[in-house]
Each structure stands twice: as structure tokens, then as C-alpha cells.
Amino acid sequence: MADNKPTPEAVVQRLRRELSLQHAGVEYDLTEIVRRGAFVGSSIESHDQLPRAMDHARSLIAACAGTGRSMVSGTVILADEMSRCKGRFARSWHAPRGGVWGCMVFANTLLPQWRSFIPLAAGVACCDAVNEIFGVASSVRWVNDVLVEGKKLAGFLVESYTEPVHREEFALVGFGININNTSFPAELKATATSIAQILGRSMDLAEFTTAFLAKLALNFGILLYEEARDLRGDGFSGRQGLHLLLDRWLRLSDTLGKRVIFGFDVMNVPQYEAEVIGLDRSGGLILRLADGSVKTEYSGEIRYLG
């Protein structure tokens, strides 16, 4: 019997609350954004234990396709505990009871140029939910790590999957958020944190998960809304004509201005030190190197220096 059991109805209710946040004078239509994003969390599976949510999602998608059905886009798979979790480059991800572990299945209808924004949407959603629900000042580190007091609270990994029957492409948005779990393996102790460690008490897991999924719905709504605006030639609705998701990312991130070390696999193969001087319109990180040259990276990782 799973502990973390948010419902689709609760996610919709929470998403409706976002509508009350519509401010006068903004360029975007929040009702339209909410309508477009409401598919996220429309079906939720809660498990006591899974080896890995992404693998489970792949099996479900393949099984659906094999029986001539379509997988429900926005399906969320949660597990109280996962035994074979992994991050990038096969790094292990510690997923004991107390955290929010799972993935969201998105039937990838976005045009190719907007697909790289999916990871940003996950980080922004989590950061927003953490700040709102717990009153904790979290920030986003490029691409989408969520940090509190310099330690990693949450990580996200997006994997594409093409189902074998009709070749439909899905984006599996994997998430791992440390909420009530308080023990970490020795190699993560110095760099990871959880809400229970920060606040000194356990929190309601289902309430947070509901809020996170509502924020994820909002940010996927933004992706689809901004794509539609762009196709109509209306431009984007963030500040100074910026894509609204990038605008939100910039408000929540502390990456700009930081001295960083960059690497494709920064933990094992750090490449160079640089200063972050901006984010380009595709979400690429603009870096100034020690020799004054400027380079934009679209893939890889950073760690803050100092």
C-alpha cells in the first residue's frame, strides 16, 4: 500500500488555484495556459515499491501500443521507494521512503525546437512548489537541479522513448525530490539535503506532490501555449519578448553571474572554469572563459565554485 497517493482531482483543484494568480497587465492568458497543461497528472499510479519508474513507464507504453491503445499523456508514476534508480551517466540515485520519486509520461507533441525546454519546465515546477509549500528559498542551477543553501534538493532527468509499434515518441520526465528522507550515502552527505533536514520536521508528502504536479502542469501549459503563440507569429509573452518559461527560469535561478566549472559529465570529467554571463533564447548557458572568449553550451553540467 503506497503512502504517497495524490489524486488527479486534487491536482486539478490545485491547478485551478493558479488562475487566481493572474495579474492584470501581463501578456499571457493564464486560463489558456492552465487548459493546455491540465493533462499532467490526469492519471496517477502510486506504488509501494518499483525498481525504476522510467522502466515501468516504458513497459506501460509498450503494452498499450501492443494492444492498440494510446498511453494517456500526462500519466504520473510514483513509488514510495525505488531500488534501481539512476541519474545521468548511470550515477546511482538514492531513493528511500520519504522522497517524491517517479516520472511523468508526455506524448511528445512539441516541435523539435521546444523539446529541449522540457527539462527546464521540471526544474522550474519543483523550485516553485518548494518555495510555495514550504516557504523555503530554493533556486535552480542550470539545467534543472534544485538547490537549497547550496545543497541539492531535487534532480530531474528526461529520457525519450519511441514505442515499438507505431513509433510514437514520448518524453519521460523523471523526478527525485528529497522531502522526508534524511539519510544519504556517504558520498552524497556533503552535497544533498532534504526538506525534513532543513525544516527539522516531516511534511505531508501527498500535499507537496499534488502541488508539484500542478506546477508541472502549469509549466507544460506554458510550453504548449508559447509554441502556439510562436506559430501564430504573436511572439513570446515573457519579459522583453522572452519565452515565458525562460523568464520564469531566470527569476528562480541563481546561476547567472556565478563562477562555475563546466563538464559534459562534470563529476568525472570536469572541463573548464568560466563565469556565467547569460542564457540564450534556446536555454543555452553563455559562459565567459578565463581568456575572455565566450562560449555557449547546450548540454552538460555545472558546479558552482566558491
Place this chain on the structure above:
Amino acid sequence: MSNELDFEELLSTYKSDPFGYVDIFSVHTGRVSFKVGVNQQVASASGEWLQVPGSALYEINRERNPRIVNAPVAGIVAHINTELDGQFVEAGVKLMTIKHPLKKKEIIENILRDVLSLFQAPESAKYFFAMDIQSRIDKKGAREVTIEPGEEILTMSLMKRDTPVYYNGERGVIHSIYFKPGVSVGQGEPLFGVCALEKLPLIQKIITRVKAEWDSEH
């Protein structure tokens, strides 16, 4: 993949004209203004991380958003469509040609690219071999690794979105690898070249022949 290679003709072609000719196209619509002239020497990107851009070739300005386009290879500007200077052009219009001096290694690679089955990058992204393939390469070397159609061969990584890439060519060994993990590859550029097992002797013959007949590195 061809078995019919006329080495004499190929080698004499490269000996009489040991250059690659790289056409430069407009990257999008906009007004172009050239930054180089015919016969001007241009440099490619340099620095340990290729952070120093190549020579500025042209500026293209779309809706007051100027963009400088840099030389992808070193060489001499062999030709410029000068009539386009200051004009509005569509995306993909040929603007100039750079004449690039080929090294022995590049000549071998050029010939091999004609005879290997090339697997091209589906999107502009960073690539790394799938874990199983990488461990086989680490253990035995790429040229001992046989890949099959349908096998998961690469992971394409862009903004922390990882997409598995499946091999769809003929069965063979990974003969040449054209990408480095962590370095961006443009869409359509070759990632690796595959050689059917029975054609390996032909490939070896090409390499030996060029090495023997090409007396210097340049």
C-alpha cells in the same frame, strides 16, 4: 559501400589538388555583409575547448539581430558571391567557398567516408555511446565491436534530455568514430563509420596505400 576503388585515380586527384572545398551558406534569412575577401587566409576555431571562434566570414542581420558567422575550417577564401554583399538572402544560400589544405589523415578519412557506411547525427546535440557499446569498445577497441541493426548505439543529449539512438545500418564493425563525448555535433554530420566484416581488408588496403604514397603530413 563500393568495392570498386581506383586508387591510382583517387590518389592522383588528391596529389594534384590536395584541398578540401568547404561551401559556406547563409544560416538563416537576413541581410548579409561579408567580412573577408577572396584569397584571404581564415582560421578555424581554436583553444583547448574550441572557445576562440574562427575568423569572421560574414554578418547576417535579421530584424535588427546581427549575427557573425565564423570559419568552420582553416584555409583561403577561394570564392565569394560578391553580388550578395549587402543583400537580403534566404536561408541556405551559398555565400562563399573556403579552400582547406588537407593533411594525410584527412585524405584517408575523406576516402574512408566514401567507402564506409556513415551514421549521421539526427539532431545537433552531444552524443555518447550507449553503456553496453562503450564497455565493449573499452574492452576490445572499436574495430572489434560488431553492431547490428536495431541495436541501441548512442545516447543523444541536449539540455539534460537524453534520447536513445538506434542503429539502422548494415551489420558491421565500428571502424571510424568522428565525435568526442561532450563536444556538440551538428545535425547530419557523421558520428561514426561502419564497415561490413568482409570489407575490412579493403579498408586496410586504402589506409596502407595512402600512408605509403603520401610522403608528408601536409
